[in-house]
Amino acid sequence: MRWLSLWLCVILTGLHALAQETLADDPRLQTRITVWLKMEPLRDTLRAISKQTGVPLRCQDALQHHKVSVFVEDRPAGEILTQLAALFRYAWRKDGEEYVLYVPEETRQQEEGVLRAGRAARVRALRDVIRFAREALKNPPAEAEDDDSFWDPPQPSEDAPPEEWSRWSVYWYRPWEATRGYAQKRGNFPEWVFEGTVLLALLAKMPPQAEHALLNGQLVGFSTRPMSGVYPMPAEIIAPHYIREQEWDENAGRYRTVQQNPEYWGFWIRLPERGNYLEYELVSFSQDSSPPDRRPSEPRLYCSADLFVFHTAPYVRDHPWLAQWRAWATPQKEWEPRIPEHALTSRDDRPKPQFPSYGSDRYSYNNYIINSADLLEWFAWSTRLPVISEAFRTDWVWVRDMNLNAPRSVLLTLSNQAWIRVDESGYVLRRPELYWGWRLVELPEDWLRPLEQRFAQKRWLDLEDYVALAGRMTESQVRYYKRDGIGDYAMDSVMVTVRFPWETLIENLRGLRFLASLNAVQRRRLLSGEWIPTSTLTLPQRQRFQEAIDDRFPPPEQLLRIDFPYRWYDSRRADALGSSGEVSLASLPPADTPAFRLRLYHEHPLRYDIVSEEGYRTRGTYIPREDDLPLSGVAPEKLENWRRERERSRIEYVLEALKEEQGGRVYLAYTQGYTLELQAPPAQRKIYYIFQQRAEPADVRTLEAKLKEMEQPDEDTQANRP
Numbered sequence: 001m002r003w004l005s006l007w008l009c010v011i012l013t014g015l016h017a018l019a020q021e022t023l024a025d026d027p028r029l030q031t032r033i034t035v036w037l038k039m040e041p042l043r044d045t046l047r048a049i050s051k052q053t054g055v056p057l058r059c060q061d062a063l064q065h066h067k068v069s070v071f072v073e074d075r076p077a078g079e080i081l082t083q084l085a086a087l088f089r090y091a092w093r094k095d096g097e098e099y100v101l102y103v104p105e106e107t108r109q110q111e112e113g114v115l116r117a118g119r120a121a122r123v124r125a126l127r128d129v130i131r132f133a134r135e136a137l138k139n140p141p142a143e144a145e146d147d148d149s150f151w152d153p154p155q156p157s158e159d160a161p162p163e164e165w166s167r168w169s170v171y172w173y174r175p176w177e178a179t180r181g182y183a184q185k186r187g188n189f190p191e192w193v194f195e196g197t198v199l200l201a202l203l204a205k206m207p208p209q210a211e212h213a214l215l216n217g218q219l220v221g222f223s224t225r226p227m228s229g230v231y232p233m234p235a236e237i238i239a240p241h242y243i244r245e246q247e248w249d250e251n252a253g254r255y256r257t258v259q260q261n262p263e264y265w266g267f268w269i270r271l272p273e274r275g276n277y278l279e280y281e282l283v284s285f286s287q288d289s290s291p292p293d294r295r296p297s298e299p300r301l302y303c304s305a306d307l308f309v310f311h312t313a314p315y316v317r318d319h320p321w322l323a324q325w326r327a328w329a330t331p332q333k334e335w336e337p338r339i340p341e342h343a344l345t346s347r348d349d350r351p352k353p354q355f356p357s358y359g360s361d362r363y364s365y366n367n368y369i370i371n372s373a374d375l376l377e378w379f380a381w382s383t384r385l386p387v388i389s390e391a392f393r394t395d396w397v398w399v400r401d402m403n404l405n406a407p408r409s410v411l412l413t414l415s416n417q418a419w420i421r422v423d424e425s426g427y428v429l430r431r432p433e434l435y436w437g438w439r440l441v442e443l444p445e446d447w448l449r450p451l452e453q454r455f456a457q458k459r460w461l462d463l464e465d466y467v468a469l470a471g472r473m474t475e476s477q478v479r480y481y482k483r484d485g486i487g488d489y490a491m492d493s494v495m496v497t498v499r500f501p502w503e504t505l506i507e508n509l510r511g512l513r514f515l516a517s518l519n520a521v522q523r524r525r526l527l528s529g530e531w532i533p534t535s536t537l538t539l540p541q542r543q544r545f546q547e548a549i550d551d552r553f554p555p556p557e558q559l560l561r562i563d564f565p566y567r568w569y570d571s572r573r574a575d576a577l578g579s580s581g582e583v584s585l586a587s588l589p590p591a592d593t594p595a596f597r598l599r600l601y602h603e604h605p606l607r608y609d610i611v612s613e614e615g616y617r618t619r620g621t622y623i624p625r626e627d628d629l630p631l632s633g634v635a636p637e638k639l640e641n642w643r644r645e646r647e648r649s650r651i652e653y654v655l656e657a658l659k660e661e662q663g664g665r666v667y668l669a670y671t672q673g674y675t676l677e678l679q680a681p682p683a684q685r686k687i688y689y690i691f692q693q694r695a696e697p698a699d700v701r702t703l704e705a706k707l708k709e710m711e712q713p714d715e716d717t718q719a720n721r722p
Contacts, residue, residue: 022091022092022093022094022099023078023081023082023092023099024078026055026078026099028053028054028055028077029053029055029076029077029078029081030076030077030078031052031053031076031077032074032075032076032077033049033052033053033074033075033076033077033080034072034073034074034075035048035049035052035070035071035072035080036070036071036072036073036350037068037069037070037071038069038071038373038374038376038377038391039067039069039371039373039391039393039445040067040068040069040070040391040445041064041065041066041067041444041445041446042059042063042064042065042066042067042068042101043058043059043063043064043065045068045070045084046058046059046101049077049080049081052077053077055077055099056097056098056099057081057098057099057101058098058099058100058101059100059101059102060100060101060102060103062103063090063101063102063103065442065444065445065446066088066390066439067390067391067392067442067445068084068087068388068389068390068391069373069376069377069387069388069389069390069391070084070387070388071376071377071380071381071386071387071388072380072386072387072388073384073386075386079425080386080388081099083386083388083427083429084101084388085101086429087388087389087390087429087431088107088390089104089107090102090103090104090107091104110320110321110324111321111436113319113320113321114316114319114321114322114436115436115437117315117316117319118312118316118436118437119274121312121315121316122271122274122275122276122312123215124162124315125162125165125166125276125310125311125312125315126214126215126271126278126310127215128162128163128166128167129166129169129170129200129203129310130203130204130211131166132163132166132167132169132170132171133170133175133200133201133203133204134204136170136171136174136175136176136200136204137175137176137179137182137201137204137205140176140182141171152172153168153171153172155168156168160314161314162311162314162315162317164314165311165314166310166311169309169310169311170200173194173196173197173200174197175197175198175200175201175204176201177190177193177197177238178190178193178197178198178200178201178202178237178238179201179236179237179238180235180236180237180238181236183238189259190238190241191241191256191257192241192257193238193239193240193241194240194241195240195280195282195304195306196306196308197240198237198238198239198240198267198282199267199269199278199280199308200308201237201238202222202233202234202237202267202269203269205234205236205237206220206222206231207231210222210231214269214270214271214278215271217270217271217272217273218270219268219269219270219553219554220268220269220270221266221267221268221269221554221558221559222234222266222267222269223264223265223266223267223283223559223560224261224262224263224264224265224266224560225263225264225266225560225561225562226266226559226560226561227557227558227559227560227561230266230558230559233265233266233267237261238261239261239262239265239284240282241257243262243265243282243284243286243302244257244258244259244260244261244262245257245258245260245262245286246258262284262285262286263285264284264285264299264560264562265282265283265284265285265560266282266283266284266559266560267280267281267282267283268280268281268283268553268554268559270553272479273479274437274476274479274480275480276309276310276311276312276313277307277308277309277310278307278308278310279305279306279307279552280305280306280307280308281303281304281305281552281553282302282303282304282305282306283301283302283303283556283559283560284301284302285299285300285301285302285556285560285562285566286299286300286302287299287300297567298564298565298566298567298584298585298586299564299566299567300566300567300568301556301566301567301568303556303568305552305553313433322433325419325431325433326419328419328421329419329420329421330420330421330422330423332412332415334422335411335420335422336408338422338426339383339385339407339408339411339422340383340385340407341406341407341408342405342406342407343382343383343404343405343406343407343410344381344382344383344384345382345405347381350381352381353374353377353378353381355367355370355374355378355399356370356374356499357499358370358371358497358498358499364615364616364617365609365611365615365616365617365665365667365695366400366614366615366616367399367615368398368399368400368615369396369397369398369399369495369497370396370397370399370497371391371393371395371396371397371497372389372391372395372396372397372414372418372430372432373389373391373395375397375399375410375413375414376389376414376430378404378410379407379410379411379414379428380428382404382405382407383407385426385427385428386426386427386428387427387428387429387430388427388428388429388430389429389430389431390430390431390432390435392432392435392438392439392442393442393443393448393496393497393498394438394442394494394495394496394497395418395432395438396495396497397413397414397416400614411428414430415430417432417433417434418430418431418432418433419431419433440476441474441476441477441480441481443469443473443477443496447469447472448498451465451469451498451500452498452499452500454500455499455500455501456499459694460603460672460692460694461500461501461504461692463515463673463674463690466504466505466508466512466690467512467515467516468516469505469512470505470508470509470512470513470515470516471512471513471516471517473509473513478509478510478513480494481494481496481505481506481509482506482509482510494506501692501693501694504673504690504691504692507572507688507689508676508688508689508690510547510548510550510688511548511676511678511686511688511690512688512690513544513547513548514541514544514545514547514548514596514676514678515598515676516544517540517541517544518541522536522537526596526597526598527598527600529597529598529599529600530597531595531596531597532595532596532597533593533594533595534593534594534595534596534680535594545594545596545678548676548678548686548688549678549679549680549684549685549686551686555684565584565585565586566584566585567582567583567584567585568582568583569581569582569583570582570583570687572687572689573628573689574622575606575671575689575691575693576601576671576673576675576689576691577601577624577625577628577689578604578606578607578622578623578624578625578628578671579622579624579625579628579629585683588683588685590681590682590683591679591680591681591682591683591684591685592681593679593681594679594680594681595678595679596676596677596678596679597676597677598674598675598676598677599674599675599677600674601625601671601672601673601674601675601691602672603670603671603672604623604625604670604671604672605623605668605669605670606622606623606669606670606671606693607620607621607622607623607668607669608620608621608623608650608654608666608667608668608669608698609666609667609668609669609695610654610657610658610661610664610665610666611661611664611665611666611667612661612663612664613662613663613664618657618661618664619657619661621650621653621654623650626643644710647710648707648710648711651703651706651707651710652707654666654698654703655700655703655704655707658700665697666697666698666700666703667695667696667697667698668695668696668697668698669693669694669695670693670694670695670696671691671692671693672691672692673689673690673691673692674690674691675687675688675689675690676688676690
């Protein structure tokens with residue numbers, strides 16, 4: 001490896017020298033300037049430097065949306081430009097009167113090579129996961145309950161062989177516990193079995209043709225009542241505990257999970273086009289127990305979608321391009337002496353940076369997650385060191401309990417999943433280790449900043465704002481940001497640091513992209529709330545309609561052979577309308593015509609949230625919209641008292657919950673938005689809840705006064721008593 005390191009150093013030195021040689025002869029670039037830009041497109045960064053120096057600067061068109069953070073004070077412009085090029089492995093050339101930042105052929109080829117290596121590593125890593133799952137089932141480790149490594153196997157070292165990372169991923173889930181043979185051998189049936197454990201046991205048991213299909217990106221299904229093209233669920237596999245029935249254990253005085261698997265259950269599994277994970281959906285049907293004198297209720301559908309993440313980074317660790325970056329980075333023991341031990345706490349020449357509040361999580365009331373660029377700005381401000389870093393909206397850090405007055409600790413945090421270089425001139429350069437993949441799906445600032453500005457002014461975005469953003473996204477971006485959306489919820493979502501409601505976008509991406517395909521006349525008609533048949537659409541619009549109405553995985557009828565109606569909960573209604581109703585397949589009218597409609601819901605109180613002192617929602621209570629409730633059973637003359645009683649019980653709950661949450665606060669969340677409903681024969685339906693939320697502090701004294709007022713006898717009621 002020593003010869004490789006020497007060769008890489010020669011390459012690095014050559015690129016750095018090329019940038020210096022091009023810029024060194026221009027006296028205008030000796031001007032000392034200050035550049036303080038955060039999350040700025042490369043195009044605009046060069047414009048800002050050009051404005052200060054009078055030197056025309058630009059970059060190749062393909063680079064203009066690449067983002068950078070530059071926090072440099074009173075340094076020669078040419079020096080800043082040289083460091084900027086060195087960070088990206090780019091170079092400068094003279095084009096007439098302009099200096100052009102471009103990608104050298106060597107850099108382009110190496111980046112394309114590491115992308116190819118990354119794609120190959122996915123398949124190799126998954127093969128190893130399957131191999132180790134089979135090994136684990138064949139020879140499970142001996143029980144050693146007093147050995148912590150049995151329950152929590154130690155993570156491999158950074159330089160461990162890549163296969164060790166795959167083995168660790170498998171053994172951490174303990175897949176042998178999802179097999180009946182192991183339970184019989186142990187003489188103790190496991191009460192708690194989780195999805196990941198069952199998934200790995202299923203991968204170990206799948207036939208070769210299923211493995212081949214999975215590795216080639218095909219959807220693979222297993223079920224107890226397999227439809228055509230679906231594999232039989234191995235009888236040896238134990239189902240996850242939360243889809244098995246429960247029975248009362250008299251001896252233990254509590255309910256226990258039964259050993260018998262559900263009659264109807266199965267898995268959909270797929271390796272997506274990109275990403276180091278399998279996406280899967282667990283499907284099952286359960287039957288509520290009914291008294292003998294009552295008619296049994298319809299089976300309830302249970303669907304749970306998630307990701308199984310495996311490690312691919314160790315498989316590309318020795319790629320020459322990544323080895324080059326490791327050689328470029330400064331080891332911690334070398335950069336620590338160059339970083340001040342203590343931070344500045346005040347400066348007269350520049351205001352102290354304030355961390356922004358991002359709107360990525362509707363249930364978070366804290367500011368613990370910020371972008372790495374925010375922390376870099378603080379680091380540069382508090383040390384006066386020049387800092388340059390590539391920037392991404394997906395590059396975030398957790399700052400709770402961080403000592404911001406310890407620059408070395410701050411930089412150590414910023415070095416997590418990033419290469420840090422601190423050179424002798426004092427420059428701190430940073431590049432995320434996953435830049436070559438993130439760059440393919442990063443959303444341009446030209447798209448995001450106008451939305452952030454509008455949200456700051458209006459506190460809401462318009463439907464058209466989300467439609468326009470979704471319509472601009474490439475299919476790769478949609479798949480990447482929607483990877484969490486196996487189904488409709490944001491599970492394991494890609495964290496994006498934006499200052500507007502992000503979940504509104506990612507939970508409705510396919511629906512919003514369908515709306516983006518409509519022309520102005522069609523959208524105006526849609527606002528009427530009437531059903532519009534798809535016969536009025538063009539062929540590309542019908543394709544977008546089909547993409548929107550299809551779920552990430554096929555319906556249960558394609559996984560399991562079922563001949564009965566069933567019911568399910570539309571759980572997303574609660575976060576939109578404040579109520580979550582049960583839907584019965586038998587009660588739905590047939591969908592005779594493919595059609596769609598849009599319904600507007602104006603701003604309305606949605607939910608009281610009890611928020612802990614740390615800024616987390618711990619409890620809450622929803623406020624359903626009356627037009628979404630079944631009020632036919634309430635007599636008109638009793639409606640007002642009904643409303644009053646519901647409000648009284650709601651406030652009582654909030655105040656009692658607040659007493660139990662020491663140091664807690666109360667917030668009232670508001671919501672507004674649209675439902676986009678789609679249907680197609682014979683019974684395919686889907687609803688997108690395109691809603692935004694915002695929360696305001698609720699005054700506890702006002703709630704207490706209101707409750708006291710409600711507890712007083714109503715005069716009208718008293719007057720009507722006999």
